[in-house]
Amino acid sequence: MKLTPCLYIVATPIGQFDDLSPRAVEILNSVDWIACEDTRHSGHLFAHHQIKTRTTAIHDHNERQRAQWLIEQLEQGKSCALVSDAGTPLISDPGYHLVKQVRAAGYKVSAIPGACAAIAALSASGLPSDRFSFEGFLPSKEKARLDKLAALAQDPRTLMFYESPRRVLNSLESLAQAFGGDREMVLARELTKTFETYLHGSIDDIIERVSNDPDQQKGEIVLLVRGYDSASKDELPADALATLALLQTELPLKKAAAIAAQIHGVKKNALYKHAIAEAQAQQ
Missing domain, CATH: 3.30.950.10 (Tetrapyrrole methylase, C-terminal domain)
Structure with a gap:
């Protein structure tokens, strides 16, 4: 299948190799290059599906620089795919800067959906x-x-x-x-x-x-x-909050919350969260 210049964002399996969709296999076999987070890791998946497309590495440490190289491939009329080690690229994985630069250069970006943990x-x-x-x-x-x-x-x-x-x-x-x-x-x-x-x-x-x-x-x-x-949350008693405020002047927050909770019979985590929220509101 001959593809026009495009960057395909291809979701890969999060565990089971056979979860790769038929369309994803077709795209990965048809593009000129596959940009991988780790070429060796992705190589096992590609071998399972007999995908022999050329690969290059694009990861956190080189993404901004390699984006320009990939754009040059698109300028030459080639098509490319981006995969991460597992799941959908860009979801806590590299790819944001690449996609942004490719779009800014005027080229199409298309998602091939699949697994996301x-x-x-x-x-x-x-x-x-x-x-x-x-x-x-x-x-x-x-x-x-x-x-x-x-x-x-x-x-x-x-x-x-x-x-x-x-x-x-x-x-x-x-x-x-x-x-x-x-x-x-x-x-x-x-x-x-x-x-x-x-x-x-x-x-x-x-x-x-x-x-x-x-x-x-x-x-x-x-x-x-x-x-x-x-x-489902009850308001914290005013006396518990007053005790917490007093203890905080002399003790670390965790210790103050624990003591105030024991005195007033409330949950220490509720007091702790309240104090954190109050501190943030005053910033």
Whole structure:
């Protein structure tokens, strides 16, 4: 099939090679070049489908520079495809700068849809899917992670995050601090693969299960958290907030929240979130 100059954004499987659509196979066989996040990784998929198109590497470290080279290929009448290691390109993967530059140069960009781990996880999670927000990877440093989550604590949409195995417990603990350990969530792991797992429960439940089972700290992970429901939240007692404010003058926030919670019989995570929100509002 002869193609006109175009950059095709091709979604690839997140686990099962046979999830690559027939149209995607046809496009990948027909373009002149395939730009890969990692040519060796994608090579296994291409070998499975007998795709022999020439490849080049475009990743986070060279994307801006290689974009010009790819535009030159389009100028010569060639067609190109972009793939990431797995799933839909640009979704927490390289490609944004490339697509922007190709469009600015006046060339067509066309999507060949397929797998996306976040959407696959949401569809099978049992959490509300009418409104949702994909937030990518959480920051690796605790303060930045807690600050980001504090800004999302009262978001009513289902929230979705990608996470790496080595950081999953830290992120779960930050979710408990920012949202409260009783917030409903789902941990989806190794989607479409042999050890696909969905863990459903409160954030505290998931922390306990992941802590006690090292296997749940392996593979590709999506965290999904139910959005904030203001109708189900009780107002914090004024005396508890007053105690918290007094303790904060002498103690770190976590310690102050824990003591105030014990004194007044409220949840420490609720007090912690309140203090974070107040601090942000004053900035």
